[in-house]
Amino acid sequence: MTVTTPALFDIVAKVAARLDAINGRSREETGLRILKVTEEAGEVAAAWIGTLGQNPRKGVTHTSDDVAAELADVVLTALVAIASLGHDPQQVIAACVAKVTDRLDGSHRTPPPARDPVTDPVAVDPAAVVRYGDQLHEAVHGIGCDCRPQVRRQFRSYTKAIMAWLAADGRLS
Secondary structure (H helix, E strand, O other), X not given: OOOOHHHHHHHHHHHHHHHHHHHOOOHHHHHXXXXXXXXXXXXXXXXXXXXXXXXXXXXXXXXHHHHHHHHHHHHHHHHHHHHHOOOOHHHHHHHXXXXXXXXXXXXXXXXXXXXXXOOOHHXXXXXXXXXXXXXXXXXXXXXXXXXXXXXXXXXHHHHHHHHHHHHHOOOOO
């Protein structure tokens, strides 16, 4: 069956109306319809894991067709949740598509700023950055901390910025 865009939104309206007739549209019911999107997304995750055979006990249990079908369930469920909030799903989707389209054409982007001499790496001594960054890390996490290297690099990055700002203010020689 091929579903046209108008037919899709008609079906969404019918599903939302049927759920309203059966369960009402209380705040709790609307919340459950929103949570249903998360449940469906979990089924997508399970299907994808099944295509990879990630669970050694089960092996490969799904195909990419199964994943696509579960993704479609997420879309339909999300549209019903939008309608259940009292919004027109077609208008909400159109606004979302317009926002994404605007991002794609790049017109919202501003050119990157010129390099800031305050944060330019030549403004501070790299050895001092490592030394003080490690001292800052130890002050926060304690001596002998076994953090991942990226955490230490982050502390050094903070230290470099602070040292550059102090140097620019003339407070660091």
